[in-house]
Amino acid sequence: MKRLLSFIITVLVLVAVMAVSTPGLLDRVRLGLDLKGGFEILYQAQPSEQGKEVTRASLLQTAASLEKRANVLGTSEPEVTTEGTDRIRLKIAGVTNEAEVREKMKEPAVLTFRSAASGDPEGTYSKVELVGSDFVENAATIGRDNLNQIEISIKVKDKQKFAEITKRLLGQHLAIYLDDTKLSDPQVRAELTDGTASISGNYTIEEARNLADTINLGALPLKLTEKYSQSVGATLGKQSLNQTVQAGLIGSVFILIFMIGMYRTPGLIASFALILHTWLLILVFVFADFTLTLPGIAAFILGIGMAVDANIITNERIREEMRSGKSIMSSVKAGSKSSFRTVMDSNVTTIIVAAVMFAFGTGSVKGFALVLIVEILLSIFTNLYFARWLLNMLVKAGKLSKPKQFGVKESEISAL
Amino acid sequence: MRFKKELDYVHLSKYFYIFSITLTILGIIFLAVFNLNYSVDFKAGSNVDVSLSKNLTVDQIRTAVANIGTDHEPNITPGTQRVTIRYDEELTNKQDAALKSAISKLDDKASFEVNTVDTEMARELARNAIYAVLISCLGIIVYVSIRFEWRFAIAAIVALVHDAFMVVAVFSIFRLEVDLTFIVAVLTIIGYSINDTIVIFDRIRENLRFGKQKTYDDLKDLVNKSVSQTIMRSLYTAFTVFIAAFFLLVLGGESIKMFSLAMVIGLLFGAYSSIFIASPLWLLLKKNQKAKPKGKPAKA
Numbered sequence: 035m036k037r038l039l040s041f042i043i044t045v046l047v048l049v050a051v052m053a054v055s056t057p058g059l060l061d062r063v064r065l066g067l068d069l070k071g072g073f074e075i076l077y078q079a080q081p082s083e084q085g086k087e088v089t090r091a092s093l094l095q096t097a098a099s100l101e102k103r104a105n106v107l108g109t110s111e112p113e114v115t116t117e118g119t120d121r122i123r124l125k126i127a128g129v130t131n132e133a134e135v136r137e138k139m140k141e142p143a144v145l146t147f148r149s150a151a152s153g154d155p156e157g158t159y160s161k162v163e164l165v166g167s168d169f170v171e172n173a174a175t176i177g178r179d180n181l182n183q184i185e186i187s188i189k190v191k192d193k194q195k196f197a198e199i200t201k202r203l204l205g206q207h208l209a210i211y212l213d214d215t216k217l218s219d220p221q222v223r224a225e226l227t228d229g230t231a232s233i234s235g236n237y238t239i240e241e242a243r244n245l246a247d248t249i250n251l252g253a254l255p256l257k258l259t260e261k262y263s264q265s266v267g268a269t270l271g272k273q274s275l276n277q278t279v280q281a282g283l284i285g286s287v288f289i290l291i292f293m294i295g296m297y298r299t300p301g302l303i304a305s306f307a308l309i310l311h312t313w314l315l316i317l318v319f320v321f322a323d324f325t326l327t328l329p330g331i332a333a334f335i336l337g338i339g340m341a342v343d344a345n346i347i348t349n350e351r352i353r354e355e356m357r358s359g360k361s362i363m364s365s366v367k368a369g370s371k372s373s374f375r376t377v378m379d380s381n382v383t384t385i386i387v388a389a390v391m392f393a394f395g396t397g398s399v400k401g402f403a404l405v406l407i408v409e410i411l412l413s414i415f416t417n418l419y420f421a422r423w424l425l426n427m428l429v430k431a432g433k434l435s436k437p438k439q440f441g442v443k444e445s446e447i448s449a450l
Numbered sequence: 451m452r453f454k455k456e457l458d459y460v461h462l463s464k465y466f467y468i469f470s471i472t473l474t475i476l477g478i479i480f481l482a483v484f485n486l487n488y489s490v491d492f493k494a495g496s497n498v499d500v501s502l503s504k505n506l507t508v509d510q511i512r513t514a515v516a517n518i519g520t521d522h523e524p525n526i527t528p529g530t531q532r533v534t535i536r537y538d539e540e541l542t543n544k545q546d547a548a549l550k551s552a553i554s555k556l557d558d559k560a561s562f563e564v565n566t567v568d569t570e571m572a573r574e575l576a577r578n579a580i581y582a583v584l585i586s587c588l589g590i591i592v593y594v595s596i597r598f599e600w601r602f603a604i605a606a607i608v609a610l611v612h613d614a615f616m617v618v619a620v621f622s623i624f625r626l627e628v629d630l631t632f633i634v635a636v637l638t639i640i641g642y643s644i645n646d647t648i649v650i651f652d653r654i655r656e657n658l659r660f661g662k663q664k665t666y667d668d669l670k671d672l673v674n675k676s677v678s679q680t681i682m683r684s685l686y687t688a689f690t691v692f693i694a695a696f697f698l699l700v701l702g703g704e705s706i707k708m709f710s711l712a713m714v715i716g717l718l719f720g721a722y723s724s725i726f727i728a729s730p731l732w733l734l735l736k737k738n739q740k741a742k743p744k745g746k747p748a749k750a
Contacts, residue, residue, distance in 0.1 A: 068563075068705065076571070133543055133544075133546065133547040133550075136543055137543050259568075260566070260568065261567075261568045261570070261571040262565075262566065262567050262568065262571050263564070263565070263566045264563070264564065264565045264566075265546075265562065265563065265564045265565075266562075266563045267501070267560075267561030267562045267563060268561070269501065269559070269561035270499070270501045270561035270562065270563050273501060273561070273703070274703030274704070274705060274706075275703070277701055277702055277703045277704075278698065278701075278702045278703045278706065280701055281697040281698045281700070281701035281702040282694075282697070282698070282702075284697050284701065285693050285694040285696070285697035285698065286694070288693050288697070289690050289693055289694065292686075292689070292690060292693070293690075296686065328703055328705055328706050329631060329634055329706065329709070332631075332634075332698060332702075332706050332709055332710070333638075335694045335697075335698060338694060339687075339690050339691030339693070339694040339695070340642070340645070340691065342687065342690045342691070343645065343687045343690075343691070346683050346686045346687050346690070347649060347683055347687075350680075350682055350683040350686070354679065372656070375652065376648070376649055376652040376653075379597060379648045379652055380644075380645040380646075380648040380649055380652075381645075382593060383590055383593060383594070383641070383644045383645060383648055384641040384642070384644065384645050386586060386589040386590055386593060386641075387586040387589075387590070387637055387638075387640050387641035387644070388641060389589075390582050390585045390586040390589060390637075391582055391586075391634070391637050393582075393585075394578045394579075394581055394582040394585070395578070395582065395634075396575070396578070399630065399633065399634050402634050402638075403637075406638070406641075
């Protein structure tokens with residue numbers, strides 16, 4: 035009686051917890067771009083100057099600048115991550131003016147100070163003296179010069195270097211370029227030792243502000259090229275989500291019906307373990323802050339199929355023992371024991387495959403593999419230990435005493 | 451629901467060997483001649499998936515996107531309220547925007563999914579996929595050799611490579627599109643197929659402990675017995691996972707259609723090869739182990 039009671043209490047408490055928490059949990063699952071719309075770009079970073087290397091620090095700094103830039107452009111939840119040694123992945127959800135945002139992101143303006151190299155035609159400059167990474171972040175500010183003309187000041191990181199350049203170029207021009215557009219080419223009139231360069235010209239306040247903003251945006255330590263991009267419309271994402279979840283639900287219901295029809299009471303326990311398994315997986319998603327993507331849902335659903343396997347192996351084994359004439363108690367014991375090793379072996383091999391996928395995959399493949407690994411681990415807990423524990427309690431409480439409750443006909447049982 | 455009589459699976463497998471070898475050769479020929487129908491994930495270019503609120507003809511779309519400034523004609527595949535437009539070149543931002551506005555003029559509720567992949571990236575994705583398959587095979591060989599013996603490992607690897615190749619072959623023969631999710635599907639099939647094979651091998655290993663198997667016939671009976679003991683479980687599992695994959699295929703989102711299809715095909719081959727290829731193959735390897743003095747059981 036005590037066993038039956040703890041069985042009932044366990045089940046009821048779990049059902050209650052799941053029923054109460056599930057709606058809130060589902061709302062908190064972070065959806066991938068393929069499910070809520072948005073775009074994702076994978077950039078490859080190259081040094082902005084030849085001969086330099088992409089360092090970890092410069093990569094992180096570039097990522098940070100990109101994120102700032104995305105924020106400035108008013109996008110919600112931009113997500114910038116570095117990948118490998120020279121890649122940056124950018125994800126932005128729910129953007130209305132996608133083309134504009136992408137343009138701003140994709141073509142980071144490169145600010146350079148140049149002087150005339152020998153052979154340059156009049157008014158053009160090709161010798162690069164200072165590059166983006168030489169300027170202080172958010173270097174450009176607007177002010178007014180002595181003549182009350184609008185002036186954009188740019189701070190340089192290395193005062194000495196700037197002083198040396200201005201000393202060398204005394205009387206010559208030091209041109210300021212944004213990408214390949216010349217902004218201005220002032221003449222160096224004095225050696226500048228305070229580390230501030232100024233651009234003055236006939237700008238309106240508006241123009242000057244835009245220019246300063248662009249310069250600030252452009253101060254990326256690295257040059258980026260798009261390697262891969264994916265953009266999904268919000269409607270399409272939602273449609274994919276609904277379709278896939280619906281497909282998953284229908285598939286799962288069929289599996290549960292099959293399990294109950296085939297294995298009766300143990301099938302019912304297996305179904306309960308499967309539902310618990312799914313709930314735990316959602317829990318992991320929320321607490322580990324995983325992002326659910328379309329391949330993730332696919333792994334989710336397939337994982338249910340694989341988890342069913344554990345139950346089928348166990349229950350088939352128990353039935354086999356029963357058919358050979360053993361008592362229910364010892365059938366359950368022997369069946370669970372011998373199936374345990376099989377289930378572990380088959381799960382470990384699948385984990386090996388999933389781990390390889392995780393190590394070699396990118397983006398969605400990685401997500402898929404991660405879901406699969408978490409799922410198999412959870413499945414070992416729920417469908418192996420937990421289901422067995424529940425079944426044992428019922429058997430020991432004497433509530434499972436007829437072979438029919440296992441879906442075994444009396445006529446199939448051979449005498450010992 | 452039970453097979454009362456044991457079938458001679460080992461004997462039957464001869465026909466299945468012929469079937470599998472034929473299909474393999476056919477697959478190799480198709481792969482050599484036609485290769486695979488790669489999506490942009492593996493060959494650079496842009497793929498535009500448009501979900502429409504009304505039916506548009508290919509001609510309407512072709513006319514609409516004719517002036518977005520691309521060098522090549524796109525490949526347009528219509529579906530129900532859905533169109534896939536494929537470019538062999540990477541669309542620039544401007545072209546991308548022009549395309550979207552052109553189609554939005556025809557259907558203001560159109561929703562887009564655009565994938566653009568650069569050539570170098572595409573090659574890297576394909577290379578990683580091949581590495582992943584090879585390394586998982588290696589991992590499985592090591593694990594199975596430790597837990598079982600090398601003969602099981604070899605038989606298991608042959609079965610899983612067979613399954614993976616069959617899916618590739620079917621995709622090549624029917625010119626189905628191979629994208630990144632296809633690789634995921636093939637890897638999952640490998641994971642699933644090995645799972646299936648291990649269950650039967652586990653049973654063979656267990657049965658090896660009882661009694662001595664002196665002759666080939668003893669071993670053959672043992673394999674037949676082991677397969678028939680696990681066949682219901684194999685069929686049920688294949689069935690349930692098949693249900694999950696099948697519903698994903700029929701009702702799931704468009705972007706995982708090819709994934710689901712590959713899964714469905716792979717699952718069927720996975721169940722088939724575990725029963726008719728892997729176990730008889732192990733027997734074949736075991737048979738040649740005659741040199742050993744005793745009918746030594748496999749190490750556990």
